Amino acid sequence: MSKTHSLTIMVLSDSVGGTAGNVVSAAMAQFPDVAYEMKNFPFIQEEDQLYTVLEKANNFKAIVLHTFVDTLLVEIIETYCSEHGIACIDVINPLIREVTAKTNTMPQHKPGANHKLDAKYFDRISALEFAVKYDDGKDPKGFLEADIVILGISRTSKTPLSIYMANQGYKVANLPLMPESRIPDELWKVDTKRLVGLTNEEEMLSNIRRERMISYGMDPETAYSSKERIRREIEFAEDLYKKLNCQIINVSSKSIEETSAIIIDSLNND
Amino acid sequence: MSKTHSLTIMVLSDSVGGTAGNVVSAAMAQFPDVAYEMKNFPFIQEEDQLYTVLEKANNFKAIVLHTFVDTLLVEIIETYCSEHGIACIDVINPLIREVTAKTNTMPQHKPGANHKLDAKYFDRISALEFAVKYDDGKDPKGFLEADIVILGISRTSKTPLSIYMANQGYKVANLPLMPESRIPDELWKVDTKRLVGLTNEEEMLSNIRRERMISYGMDPETAYSSKERIRREIEFAEDLYKKLNCQIINVSSKSIEETSAIIIDSLNND
Structure with a gap:
């Protein structure tokens, strides 16, 4: 069967972007006939960088996944995507919010914490x-x-x-x-x-x-x-x-x- | 600093559970002071198995993440968790839904498709x-x-x-x-x-x-x-x-x- 649809999925991250990349692979395995391209934008930590990438997302009519932990970057991406009708999936904050609620502990909002050299x-x-x-x-x-x-x-x-x-x-x-x-x-x-x-x-x-x-x-x-x-x-x-x-x-x-x-x-x- | 809170996070999957496991690591890196245990329950493909694991989740007062693609299993876990006040995070269906909407293609709902020997x-x-x-x-x-x-x-x-x-x-x-x-x-x-x-x-x-x-x-x-x-x-x-x-x-x-x-x-x- 030929792959009939074409789709751009963009992974935005303040670090490596590996977590969101895995979610994309797992989800897309359910669509063997959908041709897609995954573009990875790692190490985004400044507002300017983020806006530049979001403009690309808008041009590509992409689906966006992100793993930002900085509150400001999360707010920017959510606002931009909702204003421009871009589908935007937040990969780790839903769990961060549940853990905060359950343990009454605030997250440290530190990019790349998952790659600590411990x-x-x-x-x-x-x-x-x-x-x-x-x-x-x-x-x-x-x-x-x-x-x-x-x-x-x-x-x-x-x-x-x-x-x-x-x-x-x-x-x-x-x-x-x-x-x-x-x-x-x-x-x-x-x-x-x-x-x-x-x-x-x-x-x-x-x-x-x-x-x-x-x-x-x-x-x-x-x-x-x-x-x-x-x-x-x-x-x-x-x-x-x-x-x-x-x-x-x-x-x-x-x-x-x-x-x-x-x-x-x-x-x-x- | 001693780790003061204790938390059980359960990963339920119809396959390996690696994708959700990565989300847990990434999110929990933001809580260096929260002690937690991640329990992995891979290869759940029957309703009975799922109910057994969900009872454990209820006993542990766990946060649950899942990567089910079978519609019935997704419905069971969502219903059970909402009835029992269990925090439940669906890792891949949000993206699957966006892809369906964007490409007008139905997912194949096939467990383990991400581990195809292709x-x-x-x-x-x-x-x-x-x-x-x-x-x-x-x-x-x-x-x-x-x-x-x-x-x-x-x-x-x-x-x-x-x-x-x-x-x-x-x-x-x-x-x-x-x-x-x-x-x-x-x-x-x-x-x-x-x-x-x-x-x-x-x-x-x-x-x-x-x-x-x-x-x-x-x-x-x-x-x-x-x-x-x-x-x-x-x-x-x-x-x-x-x-x-x-x-x-x-x-x-x-x-x-x-x-x-x-x-x-x-x-x-x-």
Whole structure:
């Protein structure tokens, strides 16, 4: 189906604009046939800058989302949008107002407060470095330090999943499994609750691996992509998961965000 | 200052709940003195599940955020919350309604549509794998394939920044700089617009590096953390940036999200 409508969505922010950008992606996923362009205007902290961008919004007949926390900027954008008939969505102030009402505490109205370089931030940075350092079973010592150890055969998204979870502050190590590989002793010392085994459908893996061979300019019909080989790998992995008594997740139709949410959910409900 | 108020914020979602979780982080950054707990309830797709979680919300006197796209679930949560006096924030339907009005297109009301395993998703997964593969100057070939090449001396957050940008779909390689290191020939072939040089304040680097030595159980007063050494490294890097004629970003008080937004902004406005 061709995308028939065209739409400009503008994200205005006194900081990075990431929060509103995510709202746009989530909402627009419900309109697969609407072509749209998202324009991001970060770091707006002066009235002049804001007016310049609002004129653009008016010209583009855009829908506007904003995450301003400064009272004056919020007032300007609301007044301008209502006077010019621009649809304007305030992403964080509805929650800020509820929290103020509930706790009787005033917000600090400080732009970029979400990007404070505090202990939590540096923990997340360390977790990202950890994930790269202990990716692909590079150093089994990582298994003992990790919050989560991800196991899986080739092409089960171990690396992207590890990194995605690291960005949420978890220290994640991963180990690729092959029938030929020796399982490091450290693995048996990891708390079962911290171990996650990824598996996938034979058919799906075969297709992914054939694609990978093609993208490398190689013959897709290699042992790597043969169904018999894949079946053996899956059996080896599932056998190991049973011995380790760990959580098993079939990632065949799951994004890394979904797999991550399942892992965190089961960690929290333990 | 001690955190005096206590608050439960519940995120309800038919999918991962990441979008609403980001709104919570952004809003709560404005209340540094309010202690709160965020509870995530992902993958709610049945009425029964929803009612169970809503009873919890009532017991906790929680503020509720949701990202439901199913009309029935939205109606249930709104009715329940209004009847029980629960503050309820709908994160994505305000935008969905505006898009419907503007384009005269109905949303598909499909849970998890934001996590579709489409071409864009697999590009992002490839970008994450790319960032790990070409981290730390491991293979200079990556410079020629990358969308962005990040240069910087030790402790300027090259790795976390590369990964963060990869998660947004950019292919990023990075190269650590030391006065002793040979600059790979490939670097001179990279389009200047794609090159970013990171720098930092001498004082800040010295502190970060001393902390790093301490965390390794080593003497903090090493050559690695000495100001003279750091000054030499910064001079070497800034000299190279001038020769390369690339964008220079001082990351001393910037989070990776902020640095990333600056890079993308200047790429887009080129």
